[in-house]
Amino acid sequence: MLEIDIEKRLRDFDLHLRLDVKRGQTLMLVGDNGCGKTTLLNLIAGLDRPDRGRIALEARALYDSELGIDVPPEARGIGYVFQSYALFPHMSVYDNIAFGLRARKTPKEEIDERVKRHLLEAGLWEIRRAKAADVSGGQKQRVALARALIIEPQLLLLDEPLSALDVRRQAAMRAELRETIRACGVPCIIVTHDLRDVTAMGDFACLLERGRVAMRGRPEDVATWGAGQE
Amino acid sequence: MTVDSNPAEDGSFRERGLADLMNQDHHGMQRAIPLPARSRDIALKAGLGLLLALAMSFIALPVLALFLRSPLSSIAEALHDPMVLDALRLSLTTSGLTTLVVVIMGTPIAYVSARFSYPGKELADSLIDLPVIMPPAVAGIALLMAFGRMGLAGHCLSSFGISIAFTTLAVILAQVFVSSPFYIRQARTSFEDVDVALENAARTLGASRMRTFFYVILPVAMNGLLSGAIMAFARSLGEFGATIMFAGNFQGRTQTMPLAIYTAMQGDLDVALCISIILVAFSFAVIVLVKILTRRVYKRC
Numbered sequence: 001m002l003e004i005d006i007e008k009r010l011r012d013f014d015l016h017l018r019l020d021v022k023r024g025q026t027l028m029l030v031g032d033n034g035c036g037k038t039t040l041l042n043l044i045a046g047l048d049r050p051d052r053g054r055i056a057l058e059a060r061a062l063y064d065s066e067l068g069i070d071v072p073p074e075a076r077g078i079g080y081v082f083q084s085y086a087l088f089p090h091m092s093v094y095d096n097i098a099f100g101l102r103a104r105k106t107p108k109e110e111i112d113e114r115v116k117r118h119l120l121e122a123g124l125w126e127i128r129r130a131k132a133a134d135v136s137g138g139q140k141q142r143v144a145l146a147r148a149l150i151i152e153p154q155l156l157l158l159d160e161p162l163s164a165l166d167v168r169r170q171a172a173m174r175a176e177l178r179e180t181i182r183a184c185g186v187p188c189i190i191v192t193h194d195l196r197d198v199t200a201m202g203d204f205a206c207l208l209e210r211g212r213v214a215m216r217g218r219p220e221d222v223a224t225w226g227a228g229q230e
Numbered sequence: 231m232t233v234d235s236n237p238a239e240d241g242s243f244r245e246r247g248l249a250d251l252m253n254q255d256h257h258g259m260q261r262a263i264p265l266p267a268r269s270r271d272i273a274l275k276a277g278l279g280l281l282l283a284l285a286m287s288f289i290a291l292p293v294l295a296l297f298l299r300s301p302l303s304s305i306a307e308a309l310h311d312p313m314v315l316d317a318l319r320l321s322l323t324t325s326g327l328t329t330l331v332v333v334i335m336g337t338p339i340a341y342v343s344a345r346f347s348y349p350g351k352e353l354a355d356s357l358i359d360l361p362v363i364m365p366p367a368v369a370g371i372a373l374l375m376a377f378g379r380m381g382l383a384g385h386c387l388s389s390f391g392i393s394i395a396f397t398t399l400a401v402i403l404a405q406v407f408v409s410s411p412f413y414i415r416q417a418r419t420s421f422e423d424v425d426v427a428l429e430n431a432a433r434t435l436g437a438s439r440m441r442t443f444f445y446v447i448l449p450v451a452m453n454g455l456l457s458g459a460i461m462a463f464a465r466s467l468g469e470f471g472a473t474i475m476f477a478g479n480f481q482g483r484t485q486t487m488p489l490a491i492y493t494a495m496q497g498d499l500d501v502a503l504c505i506s507i508i509l510v511a512f513s514f515a516v517i518v519l520v521k522i523l524t525r526r527v528y529k530r531c
Contacts, residue, residue: 047430073433080434086427090449099445100435151436 002155002187006043006053006063008211015039015211021155021187026178028202028219029191036211037191038083041157044189045080046073057154057187074103079153083160085144087132093143094119094128100151118146138169145180156181156188162197174200198222293510300503308504316482317490317505324398324486325466328405332413332462337455340417341443345426362411369407370475377403377476400477401484405466413455413462420454421447457523464516467509 002021007014015036021027029037042048044055044062052065057078062071087096097118101111119125122142127135132143141161148156161177162170178201181188190201198205202219215225308314342348343355361369377384378395387394394400424447432442448455470488477484479493487505494502 042430045430045434047433073430074436074438076434077436078434080431082427082431084425084427086425086431088428088432088446088450099432099437103432103436103438103441147431147435 001058002044002189003054003056004040004044006050006055008039008043008048008050010036010039010211013210015043017208017211017213019206019213021189023187024182024185025203026181026188026190026201028198028205028222029189029208030193030195030198030205030222031208031214035208037208038159040208041080041159041189041191044155045078045157046071046076077151077154079148079151079156081141081144081148081156081158081161083163085140085164087140087143087147089131089133091132092129093124093132093135093139096132096143097124097147097150099147104151114150118150122146137165138173141165141173145177149180149184153184154186156184156186158188158190160191160193163193170194170196177201195223296503296506296510300500300507304500305504305507308498308501311498311501311504313481313485313490313494314501314505317485317487318508320398320401320482320485321467321487324401324405325463328402328409328466329413329459329463331402331406332410333455333459336410336414336462337417340414341421341447343414344418344421358414359411361408362415366408366469366471367475370404370472373400373404373407373472373476395476396478396480396484398477398483401473401486404472404476405469408469408472409462409465412465413458416458416461417451417455420451420458423454424450453523457520460516460519460523464513467512 001023002019004017004019007016009015012034013036017036017040019027029040031037039048043050046062049070050063050065053063054061054065055063057076061067061069062076063069088099091099094115098111098115101114106114116125119128122145124139124142124146127139132140135143141164145161158177162173165173174197181201190197192198199219199222205217205219205222206213207215207222207225217225339358343351343358364372374395375381377387377400379385379388379393381395384394394403428446428450429442432446433439437445467486468488469486470492473484473486474489474492479485479489481490481493485493487509491502491505491509494505
């Protein structure tokens with residue numbers, strides 16, 4: 001389970017959030033631009049530091065201001081898919097996916113075997129040697145997801161995972177993404193602007209407004225929350 | 231009422247539309263440039279063309295003159311001149327070492343400058359850029375005042391028996407001083423262009439700061455860094471003012487190619503021309519290399 005209880009002073013407002021996400025559960029985060037969604041993901045991933053509070057994953061503190069704990073991002077074991085995908089443009093699809101395992105000094109045979117499995121599962125085997133900069137939007141999305149999943153994360157964070165795709169690909173990827181996340185069985189937080197994502201992939205949803213949870217409920221209810229989701 | 235007014239409005243719209251169309255036609259005819267305007271246009275283009283031709287010949291003529299004034303035989307002969315060989319060897323080794331020092335010291339400085347803010351950053355950035363606008367002769371005097379035997383730091387060093395001024399080390403110091411901004415500025419821009427999301431992605435995937443730097447940031451910024459290093463090398467190769475002030479003009483020890491040209495001018499013009507042509511060839515190679523490298527920039531993904 002992921003437990004979050006943090007505060008951080010942002011430029012225009014204070015972010016103050018208390019959230020729990022259980023194993024296998026997917027939380028959909030919606031809200032206006034600049035309401036603190038991406039900041040929250042960065043705080044959880046350790047890319048940004050809260051002012052105070054506590055973040056714990058499976059009862060292990062990742063950040064605790066009272067105990068002085070602040071685990072660096074490389075040791076948090078969190079799979080993060082960035083909005084722009086942030087694939088390493090100078091590396092091949094294969095090397096992008098193998099990056100996390102190489103950073104962990106995993107033996108080469110094991111890297112080969114695991115990367116191959118992920119490439120095949122994601123339908124990327126044919127393009128494994130292509131430079132990441134040269135593959136299509138949908139393929140980039142799959143590479144980014146496979147790269148995040150191969151490290152067997154204990155938590156998945158996805159920032160607008162479908163926004164860079166055209167509408168037709170979005171529908172197909174939505175179902176695919178949901179299945180992949182379900183198969184992982186870890187807590188997952190997805191930031192989105194799209195109500196279709198919320199109902200198709202979420203177990204529950206939160207509306208963020210100026211750094212606070214303004215509403216929370218079932219994905220089906222989000223449509224009734226009014227204009228806040230835009 | 232509304233029904234009545236609509237057709238009227240409609241009509242007026244149509245009329246206006248027609249009038250607009252006619253106006254446009256009228257304008258269209260107006261826009262077709264009348265003869266005096268057309269000749270003015272031609273005159274303007276011809277004037278600009280002439281200006282460009284003048285500017286190009288102003289740069290090309292001296293280069294051409296260099297090649298025309300020095301027959302191949304005399305160049306080949308001059309290449310055996312010990313002074314030319316010494317200067318060539320010294321220039322290449324000092325510029326190479328300078329580039330190495332500038333890259334090793336400048337890369338972390340450029341990265342920190344691109345990514346972090348710290349107290350006094352503005353001042354530090356301005357200091358780094360200062361040698362670009364400082365006249366080289368002033369840089370030479372300044373270096374002498376700092377590292378000369380009586381200089382601020384040189385005084386301490388000389389008490390340990392270390393003397394820098396008028397040695398090959400002084401040549402390198404002068405070159406580092408004047409050429410480092412060329413590398414650091416370019417490297418800073420290249421690092422700024424690397425998407426922060428790439429760094430963040432590498433960190434969350436388990437890479438330490440060092441691994442992220444060497445495996446992600448450095449390769450993505452590499453073309454920019456290389457072209458910066460080439461610019462710094464070229465600047466070192468051409469360095470004259472600071473070197474002659476701080477290192478002197480001793481053949482085989484501090485007499486680099488520009489200094490050798492200056493010395494040869496007082497005796498054998500052919501030798502001066504020969505060295506000049508070698509330097510021009512280097513300059514051309516540098517421009518071509520930098521152009522090729524800066525064209526190959528990684529697409530974001």
